[in-house]
Amino acid sequence: MIPRKCAGPIHVPLSRRLVLQAGAAVTGLLNTPSAGAAGLSAHGRDHMNPVTHDIMQHDVDIRLTINGTSHHLAVDTRTTLLDLLREHLHLTGTKKGCDHGQCGACTVLLDGKRVLSCLSLAASHDDAQVITIEGLCKEGHLHPMQRAFVEHDGFQCGYCTPGQICSAIGMLREWKAGFPSMVTMERREHPPHLDPADLRERMAGNLCRCSAYPNIHAAIIDVARHST
Ligand code: FES
Ligand code: FES
Numbered sequence: 001m002i003p004r005k006c007a008g009p010i011h012v013p014l015s016r017r018l019v020l021q022a023g024a025a026v027t028g029l030l031n032t033p034s035a036g037a038a039g040l041s042a043h044g045r046d047h048m049n050p051v052t053h054d055i056m057q058h059d060v061d062i063r064l065t066i067n068g069t070s071h072h073l074a075v076d077t078r079t080t081l082l083d084l085l086r087e088h089l090h091l092t093g094t095k096k097g098c099d100h101g102q103c104g105a106c107t108v109l110l111d112g113k114r115v116l117s118c119l120s121l122a123a124s125h126d127d128a129q130v131i132t133i134e135g136l137c138k139e140g141h142l143h144p145m146q147r148a149f150v151e152h153d154g155f156q157c158g159y160c161t162p163g164q165i166c167s168a169i170g171m172l173r174e175w176k177a178g179f180p181s182m183v184t185m186e187r188r189e190h191p192p193h194l195d196p197a198d199l200r201e202r203m204a205g206n207l208c209r210c211s212a213y214p215n216i217h218a219a220i221i222d223v224a225r226h227s228t
Helices: 016-030 035-037 042-046 050-056 079-086 143-152 161-176 196-202 212-228
Strands: 059-066 069-077 108-110 113-116 128-131
Touching: 069 212, 079 108, 108 161, 113 161, 128 212, 143 161, 143 212, 161 212, 196 212
Parallel strands: 059 128
Antiparallel strands: 059 069, 108 113, 108 128
């Protein structure tokens, strides 16, 4: 018979000193910059030891105009525009889906162009103009894209909707300016009309888990038709 060897449990003598050392090591690990990253609140930092607090200090002063209101902010250089909007300014209309640039839920308009706010560092956009879904409605009137989404029932759960609407507005600006897409392939100064294949390709960065795509696209085509 083949002998089966088993090493059995390893016994490490535990001393009070060893337990204290392990605890200190874990605490130190949790307080490293990579563990805290951009999401740590000012309140969280108040509880750090002074050395760690100094290491974590990466704040820069920036000015941003968000939805027409000027903000003078001290932000950690690692804070994304998405976290600045949601966690610091409580503009929670912009959604966090993947936080990795894959779903489009966090799309906002930055100096008129659509960007993924989860991939944009707030500190690198000093003096920029940001429009979020909250800033599209003017004097109680919905933006034409918002109205079209309502009229065409362009959503189900609505989680992707703020990103879809901001992206659609930015996309129509690109399209009108003649930006090529993988469908049109070439720059056109006067695009004749937005055909469905072109639209799908241009909006491919905005995912809808509810698959409301037919209604989303109908809403965008409607706005494109009335704005050319
Ligand atoms: S949250 Fe930014 S792309 Fe998904
Ligand atoms: S409406 Fe639910 S994810 Fe798009």
